[in-house]
Amino acid sequence: MTSIEFTPCKxxxxxxxxxxxxxxxxxxxKEAKWTLKNLISSPKALKILCEPRVPREGENVTLxxxxxxxxxxxxxxxxxxxxxxxxxAIVEAPQLCEETELYRRKSKxxxxxxxxxxxxxxxLEVIHHGRQLRRKHPLILKDFPIVKDIMVDSENVMYGKPVxxxxxxxxxxHKDLTITWFLKGDQFLNGLSSRMxxxxxxxxxIRYFDLGLTPTAFHYNKEFLCKVKHKNLQQSIxxxxxxxxxxxxxxxxxxxxxxxxxxxxxxxxxxxxxTDFAPKEIHIxxxxxxxxFSKELVTCSEPQIGSNFLYCSSSxxxxxxETSERDIKIRCEVTHSSxxxxxxxxxxxxxxxxxxxxxxEEHIRNSVPHQ
Numbered sequence: 001m002t003s004i005e006f007t008p009c010k011x012x013x014x015x016x017x018x019x020x021x022x023x024x025x026x027x028x029x030k031e032a033k034w035t036l037k038n039l040i041s042s043p044k045a046l047k048i049l050c051e052p053r054v055p056r057e058g059e060n061v062t063l064x065x066x067x068x069x070x071x072x073x074x075x076x077x078x079x080x081x082x083x084x085x086x087x088x089a090i091v092e093a094p095q096l097c098e099e100t101e102l103y104r105r106k107s108k109x110x111x112x113x114x115x116x117x118x119x120x121x122x123x124l125e126v127i128h129h130g131r132q133l134r135r136k137h138p139l140i141l142k143d144f145p146i147v148k149d150i151m152v153d154s155e156n157v158m159y160g161k162p163v164x165x166x167x168x169x170x171x172x173x174h175k176d177l178t179i180t181w182f183l184k185g186d187q188f189l190n191g192l193s194s195r196m197x198x199x200x201x202x203x204x205x206i207r208y209f210d211l212g213l214t215p216t217a218f219h220y221n222k223e224f225l226c227k228v229k230h231k232n233l234q235q236s237i238x239x240x241x242x243x244x245x246x247x248x249x250x251x252x253x254x255x256x257x258x259x260x261x262x263x264x265x266x267x268x269x270x271x272x273x274x275t276d277f278a279p280k281e282i283h284i285x286x287x288x289x290x291x292x293f294s295k296e297l298v299t300c301s302e303p304q305i306g307s308n309f310l311y312c313s314s315s316x317x318x319x320x321x322e323t324s325e326r327d328i329k330i331r332c333e334v335t336h337s338s339x340x341x342x343x344x345x346x347x348x349x350x351x352x353x354x355x356x357x358x359x360x361e362e363h364i365r366n367s368v369p370h371q
Contacts, residue, residue, distance in 0.1 A: 010101040013039050043070035043128050048137035056142045065124045068104035075128040079109045118144040146171040147228050150241040160309035165211040167226040174207040178229040181211045184222045216309040217278035220245045249339040250277035255347040268319045272332050275312040286317040287331040
């Protein structure tokens with residue numbers, strides 16, 4: 001087998017490439033031919049430019065973008081505001097660059113922004129031979145808030161260790177703002193405070209709005225939302241963040257039994273504690289040997305946040321020994337899917353007259369390190 005690598009250019013279109021093989025057993029050379037019929041160079045879209053750089057409400061603004069280095073010349077260029085297509089944009093005809101022999105074209109969009117256009121995302125979409133390219137530009141109007149992404153003051157966020165979420169807002173008087181923090185859904189969060197950047201004494205247009213909290217397992221995979229409402233804007237500007245909290249596998253206690261000295265003629269109550277896990281989704285099953293207890297004989301408490309800021313729960317099962325049962329093996333199986341962990345506790349006992357014997361064992365099955 002033989003091969004050759006090269007970087008084709010427009011001039012190579014239509015050229016024929018030949019692989020010729022000679023051998024002492026051949027009277028004539030053997031040849032294989034291939035013709036480069038088509039060549040595609042995918043477009044590059046430069047950064048969208050805004051003129052003026054800081055536009056004002058009610059004054060014309062022009063967004064422009066150059067698409068270059070593509071071949072063949074046919075391509076579609078469209079502008080969008082959010083997901084809505086804009087039909088008033090001007091798209092120039094493709095121009096051939098003599099130096100590269102590739103094409104370029106420019107497009108621009110001129111309009112008069114209203115206050116509702118503040119923070120709106122304008123984008124340019126290029127479709128060329130089935131491939132899509134998009135450039136985005138958020139429109140920021142003068143005297144309206146610029147809201148930065150939420151930052152966390154710790155690189156190693158841990159359960160029970162206080163952290164501060166900060167959202168920087170600039171570009172307007174902070175007295176015109178209403179800031180609220182929410183946790184996934186509509187749960188309002190207290191603990192909001194504001195501060196100026198270090199060394200900034202007089203400028204009222206720059207503020208950090210902070211939320212202090214102590215993460216618990218309840219916050220695992222929950223979205224924190226900061227809503228910034230300006231007095232002259234109908235819609236708030238929202239920023240979201242998820243705390244990088246890790247899932248934690250559960251810890252299970254030994255099975256305890258009441259009465260401590262069981263009587264074969266009475267119902268026995270088995271009890272187990274499950275602690276130190278996150279998130280809260282957990283499954284607890286009880287077995288007599290390999291026969292699962294019926295649901296009406298088992299109760300499981302709703303997981304609650306414990307003193308170590310992780311979830312804890314408990315489960316109880318009722319068991320009435322049969323007169324024919326002498327050696328009894330009670331199993332409790334705890335499954336925590338988020339950490340791919342299955343834990344098991346076993347309580348074995350038998351009856352010899354009035355003297356029961358106990359043996360406690362622990363088995364961990366299918367447990368792999370959590371992510």
